[in-house]
Amino acid sequence: QVTKLWGGRFQKDTAGLVDDFHSSISFDQRLYRYDIRGSQAHARMLARQGIIAPEEAEQIVSGLEEILADIEAGRVQFSVEAEDIHMNIEQLLTRRIGPAGKKLHTARSRNDQVALDVRLYLKDEIDQVTGLLEQLQKTLLDLAEEHLDTVMPGYTHLQRAQPVTLAHHFMAYVQMFARDVERLRDCRRRTDVLPLGAGALAGTTFPVDPAYVAEQLGFAAVAENSLDAVSDRDFMVEFVAAAALIMVHLSRFCEEIILWSSAEFAFVELDDAFSTGSSMMPQKKNPDVAELSRGKAGRVFGHLMGLLTMLKGLPLAYNKDMQEDKEALFDTVDTVKKCLTVFTPMVATMKIRRENMARAARGGFTNATDLADYLVGRGVPFREAHAMVGRLVYYCLEQGKSLEELTLDEFRQFAPAVGDDVYRAIDIRQCVAKRRVLGGPAPEAVREAIARARERLQNQ
Numbered sequence: 001q002v003t004k005l006w007g008g009r010f011q012k013d014t015a016g017l018v019d020d021f022h023s024s025i026s027f028d029q030r031l032y033r034y035d036i037r038g039s040q041a042h043a044r045m046l047a048r049q050g051i052i053a054p055e056e057a058e059q060i061v062s063g064l065e066e067i068l069a070d071i072e073a074g075r076v077q078f079s080v081e082a083e084d085i086h087m088n089i090e091q092l093l094t095r096r097i098g099p100a101g102k103k104l105h106t107a108r109s110r111n112d113q114v115a116l117d118v119r120l121y122l123k124d125e126i127d128q129v130t131g132l133l134e135q136l137q138k139t140l141l142d143l144a145e146e147h148l149d150t151v152m153p154g155y156t157h158l159q160r161a162q163p164v165t166l167a168h169h170f171m172a173y174v175q176m177f178a179r180d181v182e183r184l185r186d187c188r189r190r191t192d193v194l195p196l197g198a199g200a201l202a203g204t205t206f207p208v209d210p211a212y213v214a215e216q217l218g219f220a221a222v223a224e225n226s227l228d229a230v231s232d233r234d235f236m237v238e239f240v241a242a243a244a245l246i247m248v249h250l251s252r253f254c255e256e257i258i259l260w261s262s263a264e265f266a267f268v269e270l271d272d273a274f275s276t277g278s279s280m281m282p283q284k285k286n287p288d289v290a291e292l293s294r295g296k297a298g299r300v301f302g303h304l305m306g307l308l309t310m311l312k313g314l315p316l317a318y319n320k321d322m323q324e325d326k327e328a329l330f331d332t333v334d335t336v337k338k339c340l341t342v343f344t345p346m347v348a349t350m351k352i353r354r355e356n357m358a359r360a361a362r363g364g365f366t367n368a369t370d371l372a373d374y375l376v377g378r379g380v381p382f383r384e385a386h387a388m389v390g391r392l393v394y395y396c397l398e399q400g401k402s403l404e405e406l407t408l409d410e411f412r413q414f415a416p417a418v419g420d421d422v423y424r425a426i427d428i429r430q431c432v433a434k435r436r437v438l439g440g441p442a443p444e445a446v447r448e449a450i451a452r453a454r455e456r457l458q459n460q
């Protein structure tokens with residue numbers, strides 16, 4: 001009367017309450033395709049090694065193929081009593097093909113099975129997130145190309161500092177997202193390891209051939225220690241950590257877009273299709289998409305902390321605590337993908353208010369350093385030049401003028417070394433154009449940066 005797959009040792013069924021509590025089918029059903037592909041590869045290996053008969057393997061493989069089609073057509077009702085996706089599918093298989101189905105789990109445990117499924121799943125998802133990041137980089141590169149000459153203030157402490165260009169600003173994010181892709185790639189290498197063959201914890205007595213399973217499923221390597229193979233969730237932590245950084249980058253970008261779309265900045269205007277209104281205030285146009293992405297960073301950080309905390313006290317090997325890894329991982333994948341998917345077209349469609357950017361760059365003494373550098377060129381020690389320009393700025397603030405509006409006489413009252421070539425030296429465009437150093441904002445330097453980034457994207 002005990003109905004569980006593992007019921008032999010039990011006198012009673014689990015309480016319904018416990019079924020509800022420990023069942024993971026409500027969320028791990030998303031692994032069905034990977035579970036089926038893994039089981040098919042396992043069955044083929046069992047037959048090849050003479051552990052089950054070839055006809056049995058054939059029945060298993062085709063039975064699983066039918067189950068896959070049924071699940072995809074929405075014809076399968078999963079059961080909470082069968083606990084998780086692994087036992088649900090095994091049960092469906094046995095119902096469908098009879099005795100051969102009962103041989104599938106030979107030389108395997110759910111412990112190595114679940115590790116396998118999640119690794120297969122994550123490899124696919126890493127590829128998708130990587131694709132979204134590449135798409136975003138391409139969009140930013142196109143925008144950067146358009147805005148090589150769009151001068152804007154660069155900030156430190158959110159105070160206007162020195163002039164840069166919007167292209168240069170976008171390219172800073174391209175660097176961040178390129179590092180994110182590298183991190184994903186690196187994490188993918190460690191995800192790409194087959195755990196099957198580890199069994200429950202101590203391998204198996206059957207003459208299995210993990211290398212053949214790895215070859216069928218496209219794994220680059222086979223786990224080297226059975227205890228580690230079923231206990232290791234490092235690859236998930238690494239992925240969620242990489243995702244957390246992606247969210248940091250997105251969130252910083254979102255914060256800037258939110259600021260820039262305020263009337264106080266008015267550097268950009270989001271497209272109507274990527275903004276929302278207010279139920280009460282008729283005039284409002286809100287950057288909700290950017291705000292929500294900024295907010296969602298928090299849940300990904302939470303998942304990272306959740307995973308680390310779940311793992312930190314676990315003795316080897318598998319412990320049921322580890323079932324908690326999946327919701328954290330799945331929600332991280334969903335969140336990052338959703339944010340990237342909506343962010344790219346939001347940036348691509350926002351209107352850039354070049355004039356306001358240029359005005360802000362001209363208005364905030366962002367050329368003060370250039371004036372000091374100019375004086376250095378005329379033999380004034382930098383520290384003295386700095387003090388002279390500081391006094392000039394103070395004078396300008398009192399007069400309500402910008403540096404370029406001063407007369408030569410006014411300049412010379414504070415800095416006698418000034419000549420009439422000063423106006424060219426502190427022209428905002430010149431200030432940008434002179435910063436040709438590698439990684440600098442000069443249009444030619446940024447054009448080279450764009451070319452390097454495009455080449456890197458192509459070679460990936």
Ligand code: ARG
Pocket residue numbers: 024028084110111114318320322323324326
């Ligand atoms: N549903 C389980 C999980 O997600 C599968 C592995 C269960 N293994 C076990 N011995 N209870 O981790």
